[in-house]
Amino acid sequence: xxxxxxxxxxxxxxxxxxxxxxxxxxxxxxxxxxxxxxxxxxxxxxxxxxxxxxxxxxxxxxxxxxxxxx
Numbered sequence: 068x069x070x071x072x073x074x075x076x077x078x079x080x081x082x083x084x085x086x087x088x089x090x091x092x093x094x095x096x097x098x099x100x101x102x103x104x105x106x107x108x109x110x111x112x113x114x115x116x117x118x119x120x121x122x123x124x125x126x127x128x129x130x131x132x133x134x135x136x137x
């Protein structure tokens with residue numbers, strides 16, 4: 068089920084970014100991007116700024132997600 072997703076920086080305990088209605092999150096191998104689904108589209112967020120960097124519209128329900136390691 069979709070819910071609130073918060074990415075924390077430790078040990079500072081600082082929230083880097085937070086998104087609502089998120090499911091199937093994936094973190095890029097470099098830790099630069101966070102991606103997630105909201106049930107209809109898939110989003111790519113730059114963690115350091117919290118800015119939307121990409122979107123795949125009309126993908127429907129996403130069951131799993133992963134990044135290629137390179």
